Amino acid sequence: MRNFLWNKNLFLFLLPIILSAQVKKMDLTRLPYDELKELFIKNDKNKKKQLEYVNAFLAKAKNDNSPIYKARGFYLLSLLYKGDKAIQYLDYSISFSKNTNDLKFPAYAYSRKAYELKSQSRYREAIDNFILAENSARINNIDFYFDAKFSIALLRSEELGEVEEALVLYKECFNYYKNKEIRTPEYSFVYHDIIFALADAHKALKQADSSTYYNKLGYQEAIITKDESYQYLFILNEGANHVLKKNYRVALDSIYKALPKMIAFKNQGNTIASYYYLGKAHEGLGNTQAAVQNFRKVDSIYKIAKQIIPEFMGGYSFLIQYYKTKGDKENQLKYINTYMTIDSTLQKNYKILTKKLKKEYDTPNLLQEKATLIESLQEEKNLSYTAIGILIVLIVATGGFGFYQHQLKKQYRFRFEEIMQQTTEIVKFKTQDIQVIESDYSSKRYESIGISEEVVQQILEKLQLFENQRAFLDATITIQKVATTLNTNSKYLSKIINEYKGKSFVQYINDFRIEYAIIQLKNDPKLRNYTIQALALEFGFNNAESFSTAFYKKNEIKPTYFIKELALIKNA
Structure with a gap:
């Protein structure tokens, strides 16, 4: 349940808006860059004028041969477009601003590109670009570094369902911003946003007391800073939290207070949330008709917006069962179809959907019920065989996906237990007696690689020292660098590692x-709170993707799964 409408990098970049002079077209390229940018901003309702100013900005940057102003110009140009066109201009901005050590670029361009990718449901690519924005800002723009981290957390929580992983990032952001001047215009909004994210994540994880703590904190801060929109968002979120606590009448009071404001603010996502939790509260009180009415409103808004998240899918299960009890086959099939349509879309993006589907609507029973229902309706209205086939395929696909996820989970658990059984410290570890090693190397092996026995033994001994000193943690390591350290050449080193290390x-x-x-994750609990990106850097990798890929290749499970299971064991 979120409504994160802010895009702080855009806000910061476009902040200074003051200008009044009219300028002749022929003189535009003679104006300072700041003036051209201000003219661009001032004419935000006139795209034609904005194109004139941004083209002058870019022409001036080209004449000055200034990479950073070319980057800023293409960023401005991207603001006039959406989708692939915007991404194209943002790529130009990134290209020109790399290695400029600018405070804002290419970090802002990476972040805006990530939002454009997110709007196209290209979530993994969006995360990659948020990470690039984070890395770009890490050194010289720490505020934006945490902005990017927060964006990554939102995407993981809202679009991928990785709430536990997102919660770790939210806490990092909270700990950073709480030491800022949180009641000033510069920081109050983002601080409210992070508190809301923490409250919402704890609610999603059914940690109601923690959710209440952050809802109260956020509400108090919003009162102090006179932020009306967030005052009512925290009221709504706590109302939803009371539904989970089964305090249904308290929940209704809070949600009815918040709903008119959500409608007035045109906050569509949280208007859906309001009707959904009103439905759940009335369902809990046994007010069936009121529950139906509110769940139908959720469906009505979905039909217009064409967007919904798994959190609000439970209303469809209620409606399907309600119309089944009433013997209303048409409405029963209508909501089953809507449920399945949403399901087929969300499965692409939400890894939690299979769990939710199995919990709220058992697939085998649903299959049998639909088959019976369709047969009955076919007799009455001669439903097309094509429609029936599509429905069955959707259900079978859902069941197959659920089975696949179940098997994958079993496989992951088996691999985790295997890894935990390996108690020998392998890196400290691999300290075999050189004489034992020697006995295993026949003269034929020396001859097969064309290197003398004496040289092989020298390099193997040095490799042993290299391993014991953990020199492999150097992120800049190359075979040439190691060969130089071992006083040999890369060709010899490669052959020996291939032959003797396999x-x-x-x-x-x-x-x-x-x-x-x-070994470190087993022994050091602090490391389990690191992000995957931070762990990658800790263990010698350049980025989270290369670390995750290597971890999976070695262990056949993802590092996030390993850390989560490890934490469960340690907390048991």
């Missing part, structure tokens, strides 16, 4: 890093 140099280094990571 793997390529890259795999050899990555395996050591992952083995070391497992």
